[in-house]
Amino acid sequence: MFTTEPARLPSRPGGPRREAGDRPPGTAGAAVPAGRTLTDWFRHGLALDGGAEALRVGSTAVDYTRLDAAARALAGTVVAAVPGGRPRRVGLLASRTVTAYAGLLAAQFAGAAVVPLHPGFPADRTARMITAAGLDALIVDERGAAVLPELAGVLDGVPVVGEPGGEPLEQPLPTTPDDIAYILFTSGSTGTPKGVPVLHRNVDAYLRFVHGRYGFHSGDVFSQTFDLTFDLAMFDLFTGWGSGGTVVSVPPTAYASLERFVAEQGITVWFSAPSLVSLLRRRPRGLPAGSMPSLRWSLFCGEPLLAHDAREWGAAAPGSVVENLYGPTELTISCSVHRWDPVTSPSSCVNDVVSIGRLHPGMRALLHEPTEDGDGELCVTGDQMFPGYLDPADDEGRFLEHGGERWYRTGDLVRRLPGDAFAYLGRRDHQVKIHGVRVELAEVEWALRRVEGVKEAVAVAVDGELTAFLLGERRPQAALAEDLAAFLPRALVPRRFVQVEEFPLNANRKIDRKALTARAAAADR
Structure with missing residues (x-):
């Protein structure tokens, strides 16, 4: 369908590339009427400048x-x-x-x-x-x-x-x-x-919020890291096209030298799963401070963002604002956001996990079955909530009727924070009972990261026993267990510690917990 056309960098077809901070009149921040469809969002970018670069895939550039x-x-x-x-x-x-x-x-x-x-x-x-x-x-x-x-x-x-x-x-x-x-x-x-x-109206409500929050414009160049089967890819495409910017597909080979790729492509808006930060940090040269100066926004979603990852990425992209986005597919891409501040944000972290922040306008929350501590399952309703699963049988147990409204049960456990914000505690299905004690896997992972020599950790439960997969210095299992006992009750110390070179990642570069659980189960056979 397309002939290969080498991407012209750093210029763009139709004129010179604008600087990341430049917002020419008529090409950014224009008021967007409610009720747009995805076609309307793309055609808004087309109307701004049909000759502008819409997409880069490898060496092919398409206006x-x-x-x-x-x-x-x-x-x-x-x-x-x-x-x-x-x-x-x-x-x-x-x-x-x-x-x-x-x-x-x-x-x-x-x-x-x-x-x-x-x-x-x-x-x-x-x-x-x-x-x-x-x-x-x-x-x-x-x-x-x-x-x-x-x-x-x-x-x-x-x-x-x-x-x-x-x-x-x-x-x-x-x-x-x-x-x-x-x-x-x-x-x-x-x-x-x-x-x-x-629905189109769900996505439209979302896009109007994010375009207003971030001020995307036609000079922006957007990373596209997610597979198209993942709803976060819709963010990449329709924030980019809706602003008349350029969407750049990021190939897996780019991560080995990501800083060079970001610079060569002139990327200004980065969006990925947080696991990428750990991947980059483990390279021989790590993630150098100041290595991605072109970025003005650094956004993460899809899994918990750890405080030390937010801090390190912020140092590598000092000109960017780092934000943690949260939301299941059923609530349309993301439904809450926290802006990372290295001074104030750590105090709102729980188990080193960055707060998921406040819900978007038009979205409301309640906690289902709250504990005495105020923790509970996050339920959300509002403009971005989908109408229900394709098979109505799948709706069973996933919605809550309250106050004459229907609320989506996210399955995520949260804690209310001051200012209508939330701390993420983990998944309900990651809350496990070990030797009669109920525990969050996120809490076990937080403790593991505090042990000497452990850089990253993932805990999984199989048949009431914990297995910890670790990145970092190789140490005897007995020594790891002894050190961990300073942070966890003995009953919650994993039965097995498995040293790995890297965690398995899925197509969207999120840690594949199912693969690790299967590996732990296989070891018990």
Whole structure:
């Protein structure tokens, strides 16, 4: 679909690159009316400057006009292939290629909800997602096309589009704020994929808040680190495109020399999972102070942000503001935020975990089954809350009816802090009973990080016993257990300590706790 066009750095097509702090009139901070769809957000960036660079993937640079044309061409092919010419749900089986990004927009332009699927996932899992979503069409890139034979049984009658083959749409088909923008799948405790349909009005409420908070503008260059099956990728794309900025796909190979990549690409807005900080720190040269001066915003989400990671990243990107974002997919990307301050923030940390801060405007919280200490399960309602799971049976136990309203139960345990903020304590399913004592795994990990020689730690529970996976200096298990007893009751000291070179990470560079739990269980067999 695209010919390879070397990315022109640091200039951008249509004119010279603006400095990160420069906000030219008409290209930043413009008032955004409520009720926009994802198509509207992209086309706002297109209207600012069609010749500006919308996307970089490797050596390929694509401007807004070309990306819009590619998406309309794919959308036209999808519409022509679907009986009735109006698909409801379009799958996207693709990796982070230019075709994938154009395909995501094409689904929107066709008036459909996009359903991102990962070519690297087990075929059985992907097949279950396709069946649950009820796809009307499927867009694939080269990698997605390669796995189609394994999915033949669930794609009977579903048109598959890899290249444009018909007339492009002159204009995107209309959608409304109450239409579904995307459907993402999460795994429950059983591993069964649960479909999460998110409405355009949910995403619009979110985007209006973050654009207003951060003042994104057309001179900004946004990292894109998350797989498209993860809702945090929607932040990367539609904050970037909604401001007329440039979205840069970050390949896994970039992390070895991330500072050089950030500088060469001129990235100003960084967004990733916090595990990246630990990964960079373990390199021979570590994470040098002042090594990423181009960043003006450094945002983290997807897992707990540790205080020492926030502090170290802030030193490496001294011109940026570090923020901790929190929120499950069901509450649309993120629903609360804390701005890190190296002087005041440590006092609000619990177990070295940075506060998740205050909820966004339009969102409200209550604590379910609070303890005497004021801790409880965080329940949230408001503009960003999704309407319910794709399969209504999955709603059971996930919502709370209170005060005539429906609240989403996040499964996260929190503590109220002054100023309507919250401290994150851990997952309800990470609260385990060991030898009759109930404990948060986050508390065990906090204690492990205080032990001499331990740099990072993850604790998992299998059959009522704890296993600790450690990064750092190799020490005898007896010595580790003895030192840990100074911070934890003896009953909570892990039975086994496993030294590892690195923690397994999933596609979004989050620590893969399921893999570590499986490893601990296998060791007991």
